[in-house]
Amino acid sequence: MxxxxxxxxxxxxxxxxxxxxxxxxxxxxxxxxxxxxxxxxxxxxxxxxxxxxxxxxxxxxxxxxxxxxxxxxxxxxxxxxxxxxLGSEAAGLDINERPYKILFLGLQGSGKTTTIGKLCRYLQKKGFNPAVVCTDTWRPAAYEQLRQLTEEMDVPLYGDPNNKDALDLAEKGLKEFKNRKVIIFDTAGRHKEESDLIAEMDQLDDIINPTEAILVIDGTIGQQAGEQARAFSQATDIGSIIITKLDGSAKGGGAMSAVAETGAPIKFIGTGERIDDFELFDPERFISRLLGMGDIKSLIEKAEENIDEDIAEKTMNNMLKGKFTLVDMKNQFEMMNKMGPMQQVLNMIPGMGNKISKEASKMTEDKIELYKIMMSSMTQEEMENPKIIKQSRVQRIARGAGVEESEVKDLLKYYNNTKKTMKGIGKRGGRLGGGAMNR
Ligand code: GDP
Missing domain, CATH: 1.20.120.140 (SRP54, nucleotide-binding domain)
Known part of the structure; x- marks a missing residue:
């Protein structure tokens, strides 16, 4: 590839x-x-x-x-x-409305028709029964090519090679398949003038009101793919992109990165001429395959676990020693973000989860965010030694964070309560011969 x-x-x-x-x-x-x-x-x-x-x-x-x-x-x-x-996570298709109308766009030769067949097969495997509407009135063989393709897969097709009105075809197709879960609209890939093609896509977009417009781009054109994506996105909201012919294409990397730069997600890629040469695009999996690192994901996970463990270990040690500062509390919040409820973190200390989790369960995400904002208005000294935060400091912090003084006091109260409970745990943990972190 x-x-x-x-x-x-x-x-x-x-x-x-x-x-x-x-x-x-x-x-x-x-x-x-x-x-x-x-x-x-x-x-x-x-x-x-x-x-x-x-x-x-x-x-x-x-x-x-x-x-x-x-x-x-x-x-x-x-x-x-x-x-x-190459962008972010695998986006895929979320077929969440009925009918889910997909408008397929792309220049002639990009692999649009082949890709419609591939997507139908993909959807069938997922348990959806798609139907196809042919609105390409420009290329005489378009209907015939689609007919053969869909017939093999038992996919219903609406089209009329004698009708030269793409908009009329779209309207009729829409009526014909209005009770289907997924309708795919094929469109022309060529016109006398490029502006005519874009204008037709614009009108089709109005009539069909697609749930998702998918642009098919030939990967062998390299970084020009970026310009093509931009041109089409002027006519219609391009929801996603499929890049074809990535099998053996020397310029595929250019096409993929240029498209990713436009911000439109690449959802699938075509990797050959056969109907099954088609895959959901997942940047992480794709890159790890490209780098030949089958186990790279586990390597990354190892790294992330260690970051968390480092912070957790420091925070736990401080807690057990009764030396719990705002820095530790901030770390706790970070851990809660990453690992979910504080309970999981505290489960590391045998039998100690309950008390804190009651306190922590009152914390909503919004509140944690607010607390984090206030803490970022504190000095390092205040974070490490919260005792020094008296009225004038409370005032300054509130002003810096754009909150009420009472909210800063609320944060300090939460901190003091947590600290008290932590101290209890530290003592009990000590009696029990130390927590898991000390083993
Ligand atoms: P359309 O004009 O956009 O409808 O394009 P077609 O679907 O007719 O495809 C044009 C050519 O590209 C055909 O010969 C296809 O077999 C070929 N093609 C489509 N997708 C791929 C792909 O992912 N890999 C390769 N190697 N060829 C492809």
């Missing part, structure tokens, strides 16, 4: 794994390799430079989390930054 890009990147990662030392020189060498591979795949130079700068800076400046070697750390950074290049 993607020509040599995958191979080049995998080789770079293997080289990185084999390096005896990881230092500035080796990091620069690896970044150069990545740059070369991406530029060969037609990724925009500015994007490549930005990416390599980020990788280099993070690799040189960030401390590897506990339990992670510098080598693993650099791999993680490369992986994360590459994922960022």
């Amino acid at each position: 993607l020509g040599n890009l995958g191979e080049n990147l995998t080789n770079t990662m293997k080289k990185l794994v084999g390096m005896s030392v990881i230092d500035k020189k080796t990091i620069k060498e690896v970044v150069k390799d990545i740059q070369r591979a991406l530029i060969q795949s037609d990724v925009n130079i500015a994007l490549v430079l930005d990416l390599s700068k980020k990788i280099e800076e993070r690799a040189l400046e960030e401390e590897p989390p506990k339990g992670i070697t510098p080598r693993e750390h650099v791999i993680t950074i490369i992986y994360e930054e590459m994922v960022n290049l």
Whole structure:
């Protein structure tokens, strides 16, 4: 897939794994390799430079989390930054209304018809029975191609090769299939003038009022894909993009990154001519495959667990010693964000979860956010030694955070209560021979 890009990147990662030392020189060498591979795949130079700068800076400046070697750390950074290049999480289709109307757009030859077939098969496998409407009045063979494709899969098709009015076809198709769960509208991919094509898409968009407009783009055109996505998005709200022909395409990396830059999510990719050569696009999975790191996810998880453990361990130790500051409380909030209820964190101390969780369960997310804002208006000294926060400081903090003084006092009350309960736990924990964290 993607020509040599995958191979080049995998080789770079293997080289990185084999390096005896990881230092500035080796990091620069690896970044150069990545740059070369991406530029060969037609990724925009500015994007490549930005990416390599980020990788280099993070690799040189960030401390590897506990339990992670510098080598693993650099791999993680490369992986994360590459994922960022392609957007966020896998978006997929959320078929949440009936009928779910999908308007398919794309230039002729982009693979639109083939992709409609692929999507029908994909939806059938998910238990949906899609129907297709052909509004392409421009290409005589369009209806016939769709007819063969849909017939094989038992997908109902509405179309009329003698009707030359795309808008009329769309209206009739809509009526015909109004009780279906999913309706897919194929559209023309060519007109005499490009502006006519865009105008027709605009009108179809008005009539169909699609739940989702999907643009199909040929991945072999490289970074021009970005401009194409922008041109279509002027006519209709492009909800998502499918990039085709990524099998063996030398320029696919350019197409994907350029599209991601426009902000439209890539939802599926086409990886061959057969009906099943189609996959849900998941940036994380895609990049880890491209980098040849089957187990990269577990590596990342290990890193994240360690970050949490580090904070948890420090906070727990302070709690057990009865030395609980606002810094620890802030860490607690962070942990709650990451790990869910405080209960889980406190379960590390045998039999101790209950008391605190009552206190913590009163905390709503909004309140935690508010507390965090107030804490960011405090000085380091105040955070570490909250006793010094008297009236004048309360006033200043309230002003800085844009809240009422009573809210700052409320935060301090919560802190004092938590501290008191923590002290109790520390003593009991001590009697019990120490909590799990001390083992
Ligand atoms: P349309 O004009 O946009 O409807 O394009 P078609 O669906 O007719 O496809 C044009 C050509 O691209 C056909 O030969 C398809 O087999 C081919 N094609 C479509 N998708 C892919 C893909 O993901 N990989 C490859 N290699 N070929 C594809």
